[in-house]
Amino acid sequence: MNRALRLIARRALASIPVLLIVVVLTFLLLETAAGDAVDAYLLSIGGGDASVAQSLRAAYGLDQSMSARLWVYLSSLARLDLGWSVAFDRPVRDLIVERLPNTLLLMGSATALSFGLGSALGILAGARPGSFRDRALSTVSLVLYAIPSFWLGLVLSIVFAVQLRWLPTSGIETIASGRTGLARAVDIAVHLALPVGTLALIYMALFLRVMRAGMAEVWGMDFVLFARSKGLSRMRIVLRHVARNALLPLVTMLGLQAAAMLGGSVVIESIFAIPGFGRLAQEAVSGRDTALLTGIIVTSAVLVIAVNLLVDIVYALLDPRVGATERGA
Amino acid sequence: MTTMWRLLATPEGAIGLALLVCVALVALFAPVLSPGDPLRIAGRALTTPFSDAAFPLGTDRLGRDVLAGLIHGARASLAVGLAAAAAALAMGLCVGLAAGFAGGLLDEALMRVVDAFQIVPGFLLALAFVSVVGPSVPVVVLAIALGAWADPARLTRAQVLSVRERDYVAAAQVAGMHPVEIAVREILPNVLPPVLALSAIIVAAAILTEAALSFLGLGDPNVVTWGSMIAEGRNVLRSSPWLSIFPGIALVVTVVGVYLLGEGLTRVLSGRRAAA
Numbered sequence: 001m002n003r004a005l006r007l008i009a010r011r012a013l014a015s016i017p018v019l020l021i022v023v024v025l026t027f028l029l030l031e032t033a034a035g036d037a038v039d040a041y042l043l044s045i046g047g048g049d050a051s052v053a054q055s056l057r058a059a060y061g062l063d064q065s066m067s068a069r070l071w072v073y074l075s076s077l078a079r080l081d082l083g084w085s086v087a088f089d090r091p092v093r094d095l096i097v098e099r100l101p102n103t104l105l106l107m108g109s110a111t112a113l114s115f116g117l118g119s120a121l122g123i124l125a126g127a128r129p130g131s132f133r134d135r136a137l138s139t140v141s142l143v144l145y146a147i148p149s150f151w152l153g154l155v156l157s158i159v160f161a162v163q164l165r166w167l168p169t170s171g172i173e174t175i176a177s178g179r180t181g182l183a184r185a186v187d188i189a190v191h192l193a194l195p196v197g198t199l200a201l202i203y204m205a206l207f208l209r210v211m212r213a214g215m216a217e218v219w220g221m222d223f224v225l226f227a228r229s230k231g232l233s234r235m236r237i238v239l240r241h242v243a244r245n246a247l248l249p250l251v252t253m254l255g256l257q258a259a260a261m262l263g264g265s266v267v268i269e270s271i272f273a274i275p276g277f278g279r280l281a282q283e284a285v286s287g288r289d290t291a292l293l294t295g296i297i298v299t300s301a302v303l304v305i306a307v308n309l310l311v312d313i314v315y316a317l318l319d320p321r322v323g324a325t326e327r328g329a
Numbered sequence: 330m331t332t333m334w335r336l337l338a339t340p341e342g343a344i345g346l347a348l349l350v351c352v353a354l355v356a357l358f359a360p361v362l363s364p365g366d367p368l369r370i371a372g373r374a375l376t377t378p379f380s381d382a383a384f385p386l387g388t389d390r391l392g393r394d395v396l397a398g399l400i401h402g403a404r405a406s407l408a409v410g411l412a413a414a415a416a417a418l419a420m421g422l423c424v425g426l427a428a429g430f431a432g433g434l435l436d437e438a439l440m441r442v443v444d445a446f447q448i449v450p451g452f453l454l455a456l457a458f459v460s461v462v463g464p465s466v467p468v469v470v471l472a473i474a475l476g477a478w479a480d481p482a483r484l485t486r487a488q489v490l491s492v493r494e495r496d497y498v499a500a501a502q503v504a505g506m507h508p509v510e511i512a513v514r515e516i517l518p519n520v521l522p523p524v525l526a527l528s529a530i531i532v533a534a535a536i537l538t539e540a541a542l543s544f545l546g547l548g549d550p551n552v553v554t555w556g557s558m559i560a561e562g563r564n565v566l567r568s569s570p571w572l573s574i575f576p577g578i579a580l581v582v583t584v585v586g587v588y589l590l591g592e593g594l595t596r597v598l599s600g601r602r603a604a605a
Binding site: 015017018019021022025026029030032142143145146147148149150151154155157158162259260262263264266267270281282285288293296297300301304305308 | 454
């Protein structure tokens with residue numbers, strides 16, 4: 001455990017300069033935008049004169065030089081203050097804290113479901129590489145993985161919400177239903193069934209392919225040959241020897257997919273009108289809310305780092321070789 | 330040419346190539362197959378598919394021909410997908426070569442920037458970039474490339490590190506070759522194959538990202554794309570679902586073609602390496 005902790009501490013420290021690069025680059029990119037949040041705000045209320053714009057800019061600190069604002073931003077970031085959203089007239093941190101749980105619930109359920117199903121089907125496919133079952137599963141997963149998530153979401157909602165009317169088309173729960181406890185949990189689950197199902201189908205295809213490829217590789221190794229020569233049953237070889245060793249790349253995939261999943265939340269939350277992190281990003285774009293967009297990008301970078309640290313911990317626990325040669329530094 | 334024949338001998342390669350050649354031909358001959366502006370109002374609004382011979386796939390809310398949109402949309406999807414992937418690969422190759430070849434502080438600094446681009450969700454970055462610079466085709470290409478160059482950069486650097494200690498590189502150094510010449514003439518050709526193997530995945534991802542961006546209304550408004558057609562059809566999803574379904578099928582067919590071709594290529598290349 002000590003070995004894993006040392007590894008984690010080192011990785012966490014190493015991610016600080018990377019995070020700093022993210023913050024500075026994002027800040028610079030969004031600063032070059034023509035027109036700021038005050039312009040967008042004035043446009044939305046039907047215009048205003050120059051003095052109003054000037055006083056608004058002074059109030060939000062938008063009239064200072066870029067380097068001065070970058071410094072102010074970095075020092076407030078150190079106090080975990082992400083600035084003020086002009087479009088929502090609320091602190092950026094509050095907005096993100098409010099929206100993030102919905103996205104984490106959506107992503108967490110989709111990941112759990114797709115990881116379970118994908119690895120199980122991957123074992124089925126990889127148990128006999130080249131068999132009919134393997135080819136059928138591989139083809140289906142290839143097509144599934146080629147489907148744009150937003151389109152799959154629309155098609156599933158046409159079928160299950162519009163035609164069959166089994167599930168609601170949008171939202172995360174029935175508005176003002178006054179439900180509490182278990183009834184509310186069921187309500188949320190029913191609302192999330194379509195978006196989670198959409199994401200899970202696509203990511204399941206990815207996990208299936210990784211698992212299958214990993215197993216195909218392990219089959220050729222000497223210890224598998226040894227296990228066969230011992231006369232172990234095929235079932236036992238598949239599960240205890242091949243699948244087990246093919247599971248590690250799947251865990252790596254989880255970390256690599258974290259960023260893509262967060263990015264994908266934008267379209268899926270827009271399709272199903274889920275008030276989450278991704279939808280907030282879209283609202284920030286349409287409101288030209290630089291502070292909010294910067295906050296969202298920085299938060300997503302922190303989340304991705306956190307997921308990867310978590311993956312590292314799992315990896316170190318699963319594989320005793322990881323970090324065994326790390327020295328104290 | 331032999332690579333081509335071997336590619337056609339694999340089922341993945343043959344099917345993938347056939348699909349892509351179809352899409353590419355449609356894209357190339359779009360002005361011939363469907364003359365005129367695909368965004369013009371051509372007939373009655375919301376014609377049902379297969380009911381009017383003039384509009385085989387029907388019309389949308391404004392009476393625009395869906396088939397014409399699909400044909401012209403192939404251009405946008407393929408062009409943006411290929412251009413973005415090419416830009417991402419070029420950026421990745423340059424940065425990876427520089428980092429791996431220079432080593433030391435420059436390597437460290439460049440790789441931290443690569444890390445930074447890898448932990449920021451590519452789609453969020455593209456969203457932010459397009460919203461800042463404004464939606465037009467070159468901006469969308471650059472936005473997608475910005476989110477995709479980090480993987481090829483990392484792979485290139487790893488390849489360079491494994492190649493640059495080989496004897497022929499040392500020989501070139503002893504012969505007095507300029508470091509830049511060594512990088513371009515000795516190292517690059519040996520680094521390229523595994524990076525190119527990654528290109529199918531990058532092209533597929535670029536096509537899907539372009540579709541998602543234009544679905545959210547962040548594509549060039551004057552160009553018809555499959556993503557924007559899906560978004561347009563979404564307004565009448567309950568009464569006319571086909572408006573969203575057709576362009577989606579076109580997207581899936583194209584991306585499946587790219588994946589299959591990529592798998593075929595990987596199989597042919599790895600088979601050759603095993604034989605050598």
